[in-house]
Amino acid sequence: MKMLNVALPKGRLGEKVYDMFEKAGFACPSIKENNRKLIFENEQVGVRYFWVKPSDVAIYVERGSADVGVAGKDILDEYKPDVYELLDMKMGKCDMCVAAKADFKDDRSRTLTVATKFTNIAKAHYASLGRDIDIIHLNGSIEIAPILGLSDVIVDIVETGTTLKENNLVVVERFMPISARLIANKANFKFKSERIEKLMSSLAIQTEQK
């Protein structure tokens, strides 16, 4: 049997995703051992899991090192990897938001400065509004940008809003719902379609039951 290679996003979401894969018949008990290994294999079932940084899942899948993986819609929209997006797993839900200091007033007469990790998403969003913007790409701690006057607003994912609140920021606009998606490499899908389809239909049923 051909191995099915699965890229899982490190963290809580990835653990939940693994549980669903296990129920779908792709069990790999060794993954539950508490150690620092990154690759786990179950030859009997023919599956190999590896933990990767959530934002890298799409790269492993696009380049074919992983046949399937689970990645957030935010990553897929930002990097537009050339992969199949097979299923909305309806988990890890959050929103792509514009946020700013509580006293922020939008001044359309000047260019808006936007700090974000999601440069392409932010550009596309403001282009659809016909708004001229200046983008500042940051890799983390986006919330402090408006406080320090680095930018007028930020574009970031918001789940509960706690981080924003603690930094005295408010959501100005929620413009894109995000959730985790099952993705597959386009070529590998052809050669392992039966197993991927089986996985997909079981995940779809589990998603519906939630």
Added chain:
Amino acid sequence: MKEFNRVFNGTDRAVYQLRALYGDYGFKQYRMSKFEKYDLYAKNKDFLVSDNVITFTDTDGVLMALKPDVTLSIIKNGKDGAGVEKVYYNENVYRVSKGTRSFKEFMQVGLECFGDIDEYEISEVVFLAVKSLETVSKDYILDLSHLAVVKGVMENFNLSTDGVKKVTAYLAEKNAQGVFSACKEEGLSDNDAELVKKLVTVYGAPDKVINEFKALDLGKCANNAIIQLERIMVALSALGVSDKIRIDFSVVNDMNYYNGIVFNGFVSGIPTSIISGGQYDNLMAKFGRKDRAIGFAVYLDELEKLSSGANEFDVDVAVEYGSLSDVALINRKVKEITDGGESVFASKKIPEKIKYKRLIVLGGKDNENA
């Protein structure tokens, strides 16, 4: 062929085999210059894989480009009404590689068929695409689609231009939920949206897919296209290649240029498609030509990924002659080995990095190294 196998790496070998294959079916080689006026690409940017083109100013002040594509040049230089014309090419093209975002030279092989083409030519080109995949790997699949089915279904349900764009994008992603919700946004009923969704969810063995779609009423245009697809599949199964073909309507390529049959080819071990092509009457029309056309390109740059491990050894035999000073004797030994069809590396001391199957120490004892 043993000698050639040693000289050629996987990509070279594939190129010569493909050229021989296309020659067998009456395709003539089409050679062209490396440069083309930039104007040609500026007018047809959407057709190119990437927007970026290397440009330079020619001695007469005309802005020129290093070819990012071959098909456009062939169409531009062709004339209508010359009967059916069959050509193949083997050229280097220059475009931005997706991974590194920098310019790269790519070797591309492909073929084009112009003129008043009929179903025979269509089936022949699809057949050659399958055979091309076969020269690269035993484990391959050709995904085949008919754009008139996709277009017909969308026209049948009166999707807006924006809706067509959205549904097409979701279709290419195999995003069934996306297709469904985009159809709902367009005001389709649940039943109709489910019907459009079938373009994503129904794929695989040609018989199965064609029969399932024949049972649906998708409008005249789509129904006719399904019938044509069936006729082409009958022709291909007569050639014995239908078992490697899958019908998959998520192959949409660019509908501004392509119409009718389109396909992508995959081989196991390479993460992207290596063959892409189809009928492009729409592109011909943009050049003011009435002829119809079908063709495909084989992207060979990815092939290197398959050949790893093929050259485990640098040479078959290493001959170490140490302090032996009888050059004639060494020459004789080396000639004896090459005459026997094996490659040989002779030196007074064999460098450690040379990998050989067998070591012969002249003036000493032989040493097997497997």
